[in-house]
Amino acid sequence: MSLKLNLDIQKFLSEAWQRQPRLIRGAFTQFKDLVEPEILAGLALEEGVDSRVIQNDDGKWHVSHGPFESYEEFGEHGWTLLVQSVNEWIPEVQQLIAPFRFLPDWRIDDVMISFATENGGVGPHLDQYDVFIIQGGGTRHWQVGERINNATEFCPHPDLKQLKDSFEPIIDAVLQPGDMLYIPAGCPHNGVALEPSLNYSVGFRAPNTAELAAAVADSLSQLEVPLQRYRDAEATSYGKPFAVSAAQLDHVREFLLSSLAQTDLNHAMLLVMSQSKRPLPQAEGLLQAEELAQYIVEEPTMLLVRTPGARILIGPNNVLYANGEAWPLTSNTQAFAEAIAQLWEDQPLTALAPLLQSQESMLLC
Amino acid sequence: MSLKLNLDIQKFLSEAWQRQPRLIRGAFTQFKDLVEPEILAGLALEEGVDSRVIQNDDGKWHVSHGPFESYEEFGEHGWTLLVQSVNEWIPEVQQLIAPFRFLPDWRIDDVMISFATENGGVGPHLDQYDVFIIQGGGTRHWQVGERINNATEFCPHPDLKQLKDSFEPIIDAVLQPGDMLYIPAGCPHNGVALEPSLNYSVGFRAPNTAELAAAVADSLSQLEVPLQRYRDAEATSYGKPFAVSAAQLDHVREFLLSSLAQTDLNHAMLLVMSQSKRPLPQAEGLLQAEELAQYIVEEPTMLLVRTPGARILIGPNNVLYANGEAWPLTSNTQAFAEAIAQLWEDQPLTALAPLLQSQESMLLC
Ligand SMILES: O=C(O)CCC(=O)C(=O)O
Numbered sequence: 001m002s003l004k005l006n007l008d009i010q011k012f013l014s015e016a017w018q019r020q021p022r023l024i025r026g027a028f029t030q031f032k033d034l035v036e037p038e039i040l041a042g043l044a045l046e047e048g049v050d051s052r053v054i055q056n057d058d059g060k061w062h063v064s065h066g067p068f069e070s071y072e073e074f075g076e077h078g079w080t081l082l083v084q085s086v087n088e089w090i091p092e093v094q095q096l097i098a099p100f101r102f103l104p105d106w107r108i109d110d111v112m113i114s115f116a117t118e119n120g121g122v123g124p125h126l127d128q129y130d131v132f133i134i135q136g137g138g139t140r141h142w143q144v145g146e147r148i149n150n151a152t153e154f155c156p157h158p159d160l161k162q163l164k165d166s167f168e169p170i171i172d173a174v175l176q177p178g179d180m181l182y183i184p185a186g187c188p189h190n191g192v193a194l195e196p197s198l199n200y201s202v203g204f205r206a207p208n209t210a211e212l213a214a215a216v217a218d219s220l221s222q223l224e225v226p227l228q229r230y231r232d233a234e235a236t237s238y239g240k241p242f243a244v245s246a247a248q249l250d251h252v253r254e255f256l257l258s259s260l261a262q263t264d265l266n267h268a269m270l271l272v273m274s275q276s277k278r279p280l281p282q283a284e285g286l287l288q289a290e291e292l293a294q295y296i297v298e299e300p301t302m303l304l305v306r307t308p309g310a311r312i313l314i315g316p317n318n319v320l321y322a323n324g325e326a327w328p329l330t331s332n333t334q335a336f337a338e339a340i341a342q343l344w345e346d347q348p349l350t351a352l353a354p355l356l357q358s359q360e361s362m363l364l365c
Numbered sequence: 366m367s368l369k370l371n372l373d374i375q376k377f378l379s380e381a382w383q384r385q386p387r388l389i390r391g392a393f394t395q396f397k398d399l400v401e402p403e404i405l406a407g408l409a410l411e412e413g414v415d416s417r418v419i420q421n422d423d424g425k426w427h428v429s430h431g432p433f434e435s436y437e438e439f440g441e442h443g444w445t446l447l448v449q450s451v452n453e454w455i456p457e458v459q460q461l462i463a464p465f466r467f468l469p470d471w472r473i474d475d476v477m478i479s480f481a482t483e484n485g486g487v488g489p490h491l492d493q494y495d496v497f498i499i500q501g502g503g504t505r506h507w508q509v510g511e512r513i514n515n516a517t518e519f520c521p522h523p524d525l526k527q528l529k530d531s532f533e534p535i536i537d538a539v540l541q542p543g544d545m546l547y548i549p550a551g552c553p554h555n556g557v558a559l560e561p562s563l564n565y566s567v568g569f570r571a572p573n574t575a576e577l578a579a580a581v582a583d584s585l586s587q588l589e590v591p592l593q594r595y596r597d598a599e600a601t602s603y604g605k606p607f608a609v610s611a612a613q614l615d616h617v618r619e620f621l622l623s624s625l626a627q628t629d630l631n632h633a634m635l636l637v638m639s640q641s642k643r644p645l646p647q648a649e650g651l652l653q654a655e656e657l658a659q660y661i662v663e664e665p666t667m668l669l670v671r672t673p674g675a676r677i678l679i680g681p682n683n684v685l686y687a688n689g690e691a692w693p694l695t696s697n698t699q700a701f702a703e704a705i706a707q708l709w710e711d712q713p714l715t716a717l718a719p720l721l722q723s724q725e726s727m728l729l730c
């Protein structure tokens with residue numbers, strides 16, 4: 001199977017991305033499922049896997065959260081199992097992200113997979129995330145509407161919130177395996193399975209003002225950088241001690257906005273952008289430079305594997321960021337750092353060996 | 366004892382507050398200690414009380430953290446016991462804050478009390494907080510220097526950080542009971558006990574950029590207000606997926622600053638300003654309006670007591686804020702809300718009864 005994406009990327013970026021929904025027929029030629037429904041269902045039995053079953057019972061909706069013990073109670077049709085971050089659990093699924101790396105890595109959220117029985121669906125809703133939905137085995141009837149709200153958040157709740165009103169579809173199609181929908185944040189959508197079917201949602205995260213501000217501020221607090229401290233506006237009287245006047249409040253606000261604007265946020269932002277969605281598995285002992293050198297000689301076919309879910313970035317300051325940590329690069333380590341940041345499919349060590357000549361770059365591992 | 370503060374407040378606010386250290390002789394006439402050294406020492410044996418002992422051993426400094434089991438090991442001289450937030454533990458000490466309510470309540474941090482043995486002190490240092498230090502029993506030799514850094518944080522560590530270099534004192538005095546120092550944030554200071562002595566530090570907090578931004582953003586996240594979400598700048602190519610360009614970073618920064626500037630932060634800021642320093646004691650069942658009405662009639666001498674450490678504010682939006690929660694006021698509840706926000710010393714219920722005539726205002730309790 002080829003995971004080559006049939007898409008005019010320039011055209012897509014200039015016309016659709018973050019703006020217009022798109023139906024891309026045959027986005028993946030001869031698409032074959034990356035996971036069996038049984039494996040997906042098995043995954044949702046596990047502790048630590050984020051999953052839901054959504055049932056549609058004659059217009060009444062019901063949500064159950066995993067881990068599940070069995071699926072018997074849900075019956076033969078009218079329900080969907082949704083499993084989040086499957087790319088972190090099943091390496092094959094991580095590969096479905098690679099074709100979307102024409103978009104910035106730090107925006108990648110996860111691959112959610114849904115298995116729907118006949119008539120199953122999650123109902124008409126909208127999300128705060130941009131998503132590519134790829135049809136796997138089976139078929140689904142999808143409808144997508146025009147963007148409802150382009151600037152502000154419609155439903156800040158993390159749980160799926162359905163739309164009260166119906167929407168006017170501008171895309172109305174039955175998806176066949178390998179077809180793909182692109183749905184920008186804020187576009188209402190609704191998919192109903194015509195037969196048991198799998199859908200793969202490659203999601204892109206976009207922090208809102210408060211999420212970004214909180215994360216950047218937390219990161220800033222941990223860095224020992226000079227920061228301004230609040231001072232009260234000069235006054236000969238502050239009035240009643242408990243009364244916060246409009247002028248005092250403006251002064252606090254002004255301090256917040258202007259001191260933030262005067263602070264160098266770049267390093268803190270990059271640390272935040274490199275934070276993974278969920279805690280990454282702990283490394284079983286860090287690789288020492290000597291060990292790596294030894295492996296290159298003795299086990300050249302050994303594979304270098306990207307930890308699924310890791311966000312590995314390189315900033316304009318020539319610093320490597322991963323998992324909220326930073327490693328400054330030098331001219332000796334630059335090429336190796338770029339190679340591991342680019343790495344998506346497993347690579348034999350030999351392929352990277354030439355970049356690992358200097359002792360220094362080994363310290364990056 | 367009178368806790369009347371002998372200070373020309375207008376002059377102090379226009380010349381000293383947040384700018385210049387001051388020595389105020391006889392700030393409190395016939396000052397009597399609000400706590401015995403033995404009680405203070407006993408408090409620092411308790412779990413949950415924040416305390417330290419700082420020892421000066423021939424120029425070597427040593428810090429131990431409470432709770433302590435005994436003070437024997439520290440010997441007869443050269444050490445200081447510092448106990449934080451004593452106002453929250455000992456009601457008499459809470460009263461020492463009242464004279465400073467010419468400053469905004471939300472800035473009040475706590476009353477720290479130190480008991481120093483002969484030659485005890487914490488060494489030359491500076492703080493990020495404005496503080497009034499009142500000399501209790503005993504005498505101390507204090508030196509205070511000019512503000513070192515008026516805008517940015519010098520030592521972001523929470524632990525006392527001593528100054529490497531000595532400073533030029535502009536105040537150099539032996540404090541007698543009832544004398545008071547005012548030390549603005551950033552002014553180096555050093556106090557050495559000439560004999561066993563107590564000092565009371567009435568401290569004023571001032572959040573730095575990151576602390577304020579994090580708290581306001583967290584508060585904003587919990588309010589279900591519409592918030593903007595990040596979108597990538599429009600581009601026909603984003604370059605290498607792992608490379609965050611300077612332009613992309615600017616775009617994230619610009620989103621953060623401009624969307625924050627476009628957000629109404631007032632309510633979130635007031636919630637944050639009303640958060641207490643430490644978790645307040647849980648109320649033993651909320652008072653019902655009917656119960657209060659009954660108490661007024663049946664037990665008119667019952668006292669209304671302010672929870673020490675509570676920050677009770679009224680915003681320009683006519684909302685009462687306390688402990689990170691909000692209660693909108695009406696013309697019926699306004700007067701009662703102001704009375705409880707103003708309340709510092711215990712008051713008999715009867716004094717407030719006239720304000721509690723309407724059923725509505727009782728709901729505020
Ligand atoms: O797979 C589904 O049924 C729902 C997918 C969806 O709504 C999404 O990914 O946003």
Ligand SMILES: O=C(O)CCC(=O)C(=O)O
Nearest residue numbers: 479487492496556564566
């Ligand atoms: O009481 C002491 O010895 C130290 C007090 C002090 O430095 C302060 O309150 O800032």
Ligand SMILES: [Co+2]
Nearest residue numbers: 125126127189
């Ligand atoms: Co959706």
Ligand SMILES: [Co+2]
Nearest residue numbers: 490491492554
């Ligand atoms: Co100090």
